[in-house]
Amino acid sequence: MSKVYIIMYHYVRRIRGSRYPGIKGLETEDFVKQLDFLKENDFSFIRAEDLIASYYEGYKLPERAVLLTFDDAYSDHFDTVFPILKERGIQGSFFVPGEILDQRNVLPVNKIHFLLAAEADHHMLKHKLLDILDYFRGQNTDLPADELLLAEFEKPGKYDDKETVFIKKMLQYALPEALRDIILARLFEEFVGVKEEALWDELYLKDYQMRLMKQSGMFIGAHGYHHYHLGEAPVEEMRKDIEKGLNILRDCLDRNSWVMNYPYGSFNEQVEETIRSLGAKLAVTTAVGINDTERNDAFHISRLNTNDFPPKSLRFREYR
Ligand SMILES: [Zn+2]
Structure with missing residues (x-):
């Protein structure tokens, strides 16, 4: 098989009854329901390394392969997602904008x-x-x-x-x-x-948490530094932002085989060229769809949203 559902998550937390009930995200209980659904419906959770191998080493993905991706490095990912995934033996891929570890700013x-x-x-x-x-x-x-x-x-x-x-x-x-x-x-x-x-303090993952997740088998990927539209930036500035982001994550990713997640899904040929020259093997976008490693470019990987799966909807069925 060469097809894989890659699910994109942002906030995963208790939202109803919290201080910010208006935040758009996934309730923890719905995250658990989603994992249960995937398991009961014979989806096979894969690791980011499997996806790289399927592109570069002819590795055959299992039927109904699914990869879970978490953007923006929220504290939710450590507090809520990590223990749940660890208990179930599932690897998550977490994409960290360098600035949140480096500065006490809210992006x-x-x-x-x-x-x-x-x-x-x-x-x-x-x-x-x-x-x-x-x-x-x-x-x-x-x-x-x-x-x-x-x-x-x-x-x-x-x-x-x-x-x-x-x-x-x-x-x-x-x-x-x-x-x-x-x-x-x-x-x-x-x-x-x-x-x-x-807000910075309560919102984001901390450096020691990221390291712990990495040591426990989670995958850490790059998400730029300042989290902005790299596809619109002057080339030098874009390159610096990507390098700065990588340097901060250096202990948690392999500089010869890392995965990029374009902030806002924004990229162009120069961004692609830059990350390729810096050792990236794959790049995920915000384009909506199921990914086929025989047909889709390794630097244009599409994803589905958590809302495309139960308990939110059955929209994932529209993608084959
Ligand atoms: Zn992002």
Whole structure:
């Protein structure tokens, strides 16, 4: 067999009744149900090393092969996921953005999640964002008019309504980075209202936890340093970000055979070329689908979302 379902997870935690009930993630009990479902339906859990071997050494994957991948190195992955996987003898692949081990900052991607979770009224939040933009427009005439921004970025997404998509896109990449950071800091302070370092502390995996997971047979993969759109970055900056991320993970990955996970699924030919030259063997994307190691490029590996499997849905059946 050459086909493998690769499932993508982010937050896996107790969400209902927690401090951030609006966070988009998987409840712990649903994670357990999902593993039970996979087991009962004869899926075979594989290791990242098996996937590398299937690409490079002709290793035949088992029927209904499944690989579990966890993005962004949340403390959930150590506290919740790791003990459950360890008990069941399943390997998870954990992709760590270097910066979270190196600095006491909350990554912009997570600030955005917590902002959207803390304030449920995204219509109001959108107007707040536009108001702040207006203020900066007085000082910086480079910003396009609201109408143009809305026309380009306010579109419903697969999981989000159009206003949520607009806020995410504006704060992820549509604004110049320096301005984005200022605006995001302001919104974060007003609506989330916790100290950034306190959230950093509770949100992310720590270095010793990552090492322990690695020693216990889990797989650690690269996810850049600052977690941004590598496919949009100047080449030198992109290369530095990837190298910096690798250096921080050096004790936990094999520099001659490592796996990349493109932040936001963003890459281009130069990103591919760069990671290949740095020893990457595979790269996972956010493209949706089942992966076929005979047909899909090793640097364009597609995945399915945890929501595509029970107990959330049976959408995985649409992919063969
Ligand atoms: Zn990520």
